[in-house]
Amino acid sequence: MTSLVDAPASVQTAIRPPAPGRRRSRRTWPIVALLLGPSAVLITVFIVLPAVYGVWLSLTNTQLTGFAARNPQFIGLDNYTYLLASADFLASLGQTGTFLFWSAIIGQTVLGMVAAVLLSRTWVRGKGFFGAALLMPMVVPEVVASLTWASVLATSPEGTLNRLTGLFGADSTAWLQDFPMLAIILVNIWRGLAFAMIMFQAALEDVPAELIEASRVDGASAVQVFRYVTLPLIRGPVFLYLLLTTISTVGVFGLVYFLTRGGPGGQTTIAAIYIYERALQFSQIGIGSAASIILLVIVLVLGVVYVRLAKVQV
Template sequence: MKHRRRTAAWQLNLLLFPSALILALFIIYPALYSVYMSFTNEALVGPSARNPSLVGFRNYLRLFGDAEFWNALYVTLVFVVGSAIIGQFVLGLASALALTRRIRFRSLFSVFILLPNAAPEVVAGFMWISMLAGGDNATLSRIVMFFGITPPDWLQVFPLWMIIIVNTWRGIATAMILLSAGLSTIPQDVLEAARIDGARPFQIFRRITLPLMLPTIVLYMLISAVSTIAVFGLIYTLTRGGPGGATELVSIYIYNQSFTAFQLGYGAAVSVIVLLISMAIGIAYVRMMAVKV
């Protein structure tokens, strides 16, 4: 019996080894190296590219006094709240609820919702450029001009709103899939009993559906918030963080510091702070809601 247990444990470790190795090589080691790099003046070019040296907390001190870093954090906060917490969640939940009903063209509706996820991020970005950029030549501008309205330069006048809309568009499908899974776990007899007791649809939603879906919602919020903090390709393609930093998410700020200004050490310091923020969000979600994830 003991021997069998040992064999099982050994087999389990063997099965886990490839994943553990990949995690160690491509996640844990780079993360630890980033922490180390954040204490250096390492750069992609210049004298410190050849001879990087330790600079203590200089990168962190600079970071906390850097208005552009705080701007990036603020833009990211608005972006996460606007696109992930409000946009994707509300529309994803509405889509999930709609799909639980017997509506006409249900399959077609699902396809439309899922389509944005089929396009790679950069392709989706370029598609939205044709929609929004180019002044009067933008597709959206032509549409509003058809109704006699003078269009603004969308990405210049409403840049943050535009990227929130684009990211909401792209993320509805993920929200819908996760929330549909949550909806399917609600026992039908509970809903049926509520209906027999005379509960109205909104009451059923508020008093039964939402509370029972809470673990799924919390899980969704966690995944969505953390993944939205890391959104890069879509926004980089669309605006590169401009105009004037109006859409510079922390992910883009890190890229700009590391690969445009070539300051790897400083970029690593920002990455470490963002990692800590993401971890704090995760821990706060789990603790506050007392949900096992």
């Protein structure tokens, strides 16, 4: 049996009684408080308290207009039961899921990966041009991007896309009416592609070249190398990106609001639009808050799933 006295110096250091550490922490806590305090205060004031207030509002029948605005009442879980039985709200969650799956998970992630892999190839020429072209949508402010696409997809023959299809003799198409969900999905892919590409490019650079070369020497094809060597090595960044893009896509509002306002016929009323309509247009803050909390819970669940799948620390 090894006594503490007999143990090497390094071990002794490791199992040293905690008293001196506590003394040091007592000495350092003011500086820790000074450094972390402002952040903690800001997070509490601007995130925690509004979130708690949001939860409280979701348990009331608070309205911004009408007699009900004068005397909001605590109504328990009524807003939640109303929403979970509301076909409109459930439809908005479904549309959010469709929008998220096709634009963020499939579109941005897959195309971003393809762009990153292609741009990492030595034989590709004009990388600077392609990289810049893909980065442009990320740089453009959301409002400008939305107005640009509203012009591209305009119903009239003067719309850019209608002009292009008109060159081939096609009639004008009301893109935002006939294909509203497809339109906002494509625009969101266009807008988020650059961020995915940048993240995946950075991850690909960290994959050891010798591993790739070794697998090629062993006879693996390019697809096999990507599937069995590259992808497992960049799993962390991929899931981290999925987490980030899920959060940001579920929160997309301006893009859809400017292009379709949730229409036509509610076909693009994603959850963010539903919440805006309820809380601000129809002044039903209680219901809007409850819808926000439900959405928050869904995103948290998705986030936990991603983190578990990635086995990474966030």
